[in-house]
Amino acid sequence: MYKIPGHHHISMITKNAQLNNQFYQNVLGLRRVKKTVNQDDPSMYHLFYGDLTGSAGTELSFFEIPLAGSTHRGTNAISQIGLLVPSFESLEYWKKRFEQFEVKHGEITTFAGRAALPFEDTEGLRLILLNNNDEDIPEYWTAWEDSAVEQEHCILGMGTVEITVRYLEKTARTLKEMFGYVEVARSEKEAIYQSVAGQAFGEIIVKQQEGPIEKPGRGSIHHLAIRVKNEEELMFWEKEVKKRGFYASGVIDRFYxxxxxxxxxxxxxFEIATDGPGFTADTTVEALGTKLDLPPFLEERRTEIEAHLKPLD
Structure with missing residues (x-):
């Protein structure tokens, strides 16, 4: 059986791509590695932020929906995103930075067994910085040297992702029995699962919460993508998903x-996504995120698509 080597990316909804672009580049210091459009609705931006090349496991992705309303928080939702930073000193650095940029944030606390600093972006998306404590990270994660943040405190990549559900055991079975995640902590109302032993870059915390189902809007999380190496592994997991009785979309070529x-x-x-070919499939490393990139099947519509998009920079 194949193993899931960690998170791939996570996708959210933004109402305002310009403000989103400013926050994730200038405040969080991430690199905009791809400026493209939603392939299912090319009238809206699809922005990706991450490390130097947008390596799998570092990618935060946003769909711009200008008419998006407020998120009504509830259960059965991906509810918080962990981002790894190098050290406890990094958390102290970020607390001061959030104060400087007037970012809504809490106090340094503990989350999933790590020192942590919760905060929200400009649209109320809930994120939390986690102390990686100099532990291993995937060897291909590569720091972006032109970040607005001091290198020793830069965000490394995705850490623990929180999912809130009515029925904990249902999601637990999906993670454990289908994907092979290991349960590493458990209480009555929450459990922590890891795809890679001891590592936060493949960690999911599932919390049980009754009440109404979340109504998504700006600042909500659309889906979590987990990693597979290649198409062969993806085909394997498609069969496993169907074997469990879930409806699967079928393999979709997203070009990247x-x-x-x-x-x-x-x-x-959930999305299951391959590591490659990656964002350099149509762009040099140096030029990543600097122009509007379109997959080949949308290229002939470039003029029409660009006419409907507001400039970001």
């Missing part, structure tokens, strides 16, 4: 990676 989608029994949307 291939993927498939399914919802678990709590309605959580």
């Amino acid at each position: 990676f291939q993927s498939l989608y399914f919802r678990d029994s709590n309605g959580i949307l």
